[in-house]
Amino acid sequence: MTRAALLVLAAEDDVAVSLRAIAPGERLLYETGEVVAVDAIPFAHKIALRRIATGAPVRKFGVPIGRATADIAPGALVHVHNIASDYINNALEHFED
Amino acid sequence: MVDGTATGFLRADGRKGIRNHLLVAYLVECAHHVARAIATPFAEQGVQLIGFSGCYPNTYAQDVMDALCTHPNVGGVLLVSLGCEEFDRSRLVRAVAASGRPVDVAVIQKLGGTRETITAGRERVRRMLDEVAAVPRASVGLADLVIGTKCGGSDGTSGLSANPAIGRAADRLIDAGATVIFEELGELFGCERHMAERAASPALAAEILSVMAKSARYYGTMEHGSFGGGNISGGLSTVEEKSIGAYTKSGTRPIVGLLKPATRPPRPGLYLMDMVPDGPVRWGFPNINDTTEVVEMIACGAHLTLFSTGRGSVVGSAIAPVIKVCANPETYRRMQGDMDVDAGRLLEGRGTLDEVADEIVRAIAATAAGTPTASEALGHQEFVLGYKHFAPAGPACFPA
Known part of the structure; x- marks a missing residue:
């Protein structure tokens, strides 16, 4: 059985959550559409389902989780390099994986 | 039990x-x-x-x-x-x-x-x-219990599996007459209005909005939110994304009161605990680590704590057992010995939210009856207590 690779939490969301590691170039189906990954999307990270303009809110769970700091293409990884909090943004320089 | x-x-x-x-x-x-x-x-x-x-x-x-x-x-x-x-x-x-x-x-x-x-x-x-x-x-029944909820080491799975499962379990516990506490005011940004709508009275709703404004001011002054490197490597991008996932731990029942640390809930139901100090910002970070809030909920009378983790926390606690609910199936496989409930199985199509919620309620019953949790068996008894100041909770915090 193959399971869906993407989880869309609310119909109006701009992003989906990956349920497995996704490689660039993979074509991914979800309930109401499809998207081709342009970046590697690690497990439990977010992929853009549509174009998101700089400054626009990014919706997940049906609510804004922050704002785009760059134009985001469909299929791109959505993370701290292209979205920021509307509340508090921490300094990231001491962040270590 | x-x-x-x-x-x-x-x-x-x-x-x-x-x-x-x-x-x-x-x-x-x-x-x-x-x-x-x-x-x-x-x-x-x-x-x-x-x-x-x-x-x-x-x-x-x-x-x-x-x-x-x-x-x-x-x-x-x-x-x-x-x-x-x-x-x-x-x-x-x-x-x-x-x-x-x-x-x-x-x-x-x-x-x-x-x-x-x-x-x-x-x-x-x-x-x-x-x-x-x-x-x-x-004998001790669910209606005798005060249960704290907490997340630690959150990642992109926390808000999808363990936290919603804890929320569903919280609804069942409250329906059985238990008292449930949620908190983490530094991780409820974006959820303010929704919480206010769940408040048992308009005066309590105003109190909730007021403590959330205090929280934004406090963490803003500290220039560091309750959001760290591990959250980011786990796929979370902002404090509000983490918050919405964390908020699902509180389930769907009305919020019947707003507690300060060391205040005992006057009656059963769902409570929000305000852990951000009152007055000027002068006490350091409100939660220097996860244990700070676990101890504060225990001081409110929590008999045990439901602790959700994605990245893989190992902590337990002095005084009250910690039940570890693991959100991430990869983490569960790697750190099984520290976990009590495998909620991440939801993300691999193994089971439903209701089944995991049932498993959480069963784990609470077993723990209350004396079965050691994973962290208890491993000898964990983390504890921390620092300096803070709180003004006494006003009558609006406890609607009749």
Whole structure:
């Protein structure tokens, strides 16, 4: 059985959550559409389902989780390099994986 | 527990515990080593170490120590004092004695130093253990329990599996007459209005919005949110994304009150605990680590804590057991020995949210009946207590 690779939490969301590691170039189906990954999307990270303009809110769970700091293409990884909090943004320089 | 077996501990004040710990409590860091040396040989007999490191007086810390030393899971207390610290040990002795529990004090400067105090302290622990064991037993049901909820080491899976499953379990617990506490005001950004809509009264809704505004001001002044590197490598991008996932732990029932640390919930239901200090921003980070809030919920009377983790936290707690609900199936496979519930299986199509919620409620029943959680079996008993200030909760916090 193959399971869906993407989880869309609310119909109006701009992003989906990956349920497995996704490689660039993979074509991914979800309930109401499809998207081709342009970046590697690690497990439990977010992929853009549509174009998101700089400054626009990014919706997940049906609510804004922050704002785009760059134009985001469909299929791109959505993370701290292209979205920021509307509340508090921490300094990231001491962040270590 | 379910069959009415008397697995609990009936305290003189009428409250029921699910554990029967004897606490050894140091009243300043200078007494920490001596207290640890007294307690360590008795770890298998349920003797645990807590304490307050500070030497300057602080009402909040004093209130939390009072609440912990008279907690339903505690059967007796030995205080270890250096002798010259500012902590009001007489007040704490009176509070424990008034609760009907055995209490004793070992003052290092009076007993003649480290060696003498360790010897005398261990002798007192031996004597008190018999008294602590003599407590009457009672059956404990879900309606007797106060349950804390917490997440630690969150990642992109936390808000998809473990937290919603805890939320569904919280609804069932509340429907069964239990008391559930959620908190993490630094991780509820974006959820303010939704919380206000769930408040049992308009005045409580206004209080919730007010403490959330305080939280935004506090963390903003500190220039660092409750959001860290591990959250980011786990796929979370902003504090509000983490918050929405964390908020699902609170389920769907009305919010019936707003607690401050060390305030006991006046009746069953769902409570928000305000853990951000009142007044000017001068007390450092409100939650220096996950244990800070776990201890504060225990001071509100929590018998146990449901702890959701994605990245993989290993913490337990002194006084009240921690049930670890693992959100991430990869983490569960890697750190199974530290976990109690595998909620991440949801993300691999193995089971439903209802099944995981059932498993959480069963884990609570087993833990309440005496089965050790993973962190208890591994000997975890994390504890921390720092400085804060809180104004007393007003009547709006507890609608009739």
